[in-house]
Amino acid sequence: MKDKNINVGSLKGIMEEISNILSCAPEECDCSEIENDMYANMQNLLESMRFFLDNELNKKYMEKLTKQEAIKLHRHMWNWIADKTERTGEFIEKSDYFDAMKIPPEERPYSLCYCCEYGKQQSNGVFTGRCKYCPLDWKSKGDYYTCCRKGVRFDGKGLFRRWSSACNIEESIELARKIANLEVR
Known part of the structure; x- marks a missing residue:
């Protein structure tokens, strides 16, 4: 059975890439409605990942x-x-x-x-x-x-x-x- 531990480094790397992509706000770009929706979805995904990461790391830190x-x-x-x-x-x-x-x-x-x-x-x-x-x-x-x-x-x-x-x-x-x-x- 594979180890189900979270690779925090990989997750942080993915989050950093998403943050870089999101640094260009749709208001500053000539974006279509679909691109605006994708931007909003990526923001939501990033927030979900941050929440998940915070909870997992806090669990590991505090469980002892x-x-x-x-x-x-x-x-x-x-x-x-x-x-x-x-x-x-x-x-x-x-x-x-x-x-x-x-x-x-x-x-x-x-x-x-x-x-x-x-x-x-x-x-x-x-x-x-x-x-x-x-x-x-x-x-x-x-x-x-x-x-x-x-x-x-x-x-x-x-x-x-x-x-x-x-x-x-x-x-x-x-x-x-x-x-x-x-x-x-």
């Missing part, structure tokens, strides 16, 4: 994530966010961490959160079961240990949700530090 690694990476990221916010006096997003660490999109964890990625991994990708596998204690009530709510569903009072809607820099720093130092459950 252990509970200890998830916690360690979580703490590093949130301390970095708190430090950067404090240093710059600006609100910092989770995506800023991955950009600064030069982590390509295909290697970023689910929801830009290592604990969410770990939960996804443990629940075999089942959406409704991910939160209960979070390795950290968010001090929330109910069946799920969630970062987004404190008690009732969708109340928006969870620590992460409060951080993402913080109105001032000091609050943002304080909440990021709390998130970084959550207890393990």
Whole structure:
């Protein structure tokens, strides 16, 4: 039986060729309707290939994530966010961490959160079961240990949700530090 692993290099090469072809937009060319349709189809194909590649590479990168690694990476990221916010006096997003660490999109964890990625991994990708596998204690009530709510569903009072809607820099720093130092459950 042939190896069914994806040849990432070949796929990236094909994607680069399609990108080169698409660099000439139909508006700039004297194209027929059929050529315009082909252009649109190639754009869709390229997006599908990117989506597939991102998912496959992310799967390979993240499938070995252990509970200890998830916690360690979580703490590093949130301390970095708190430090950067404090240093710059600006609100910092989770995506800023991955950009600064030069982590390509295909290697970023689910929801830009290592604990969410770990939960996804443990629940075999089942959406409704991910939160209960979070390795950290968010001090929330109910069946799920969630970062987004404190008690009732969708109340928006969870620590992460409060951080993402913080109105001032000091609050943002304080909440990021709390998130970084959550207890393990």
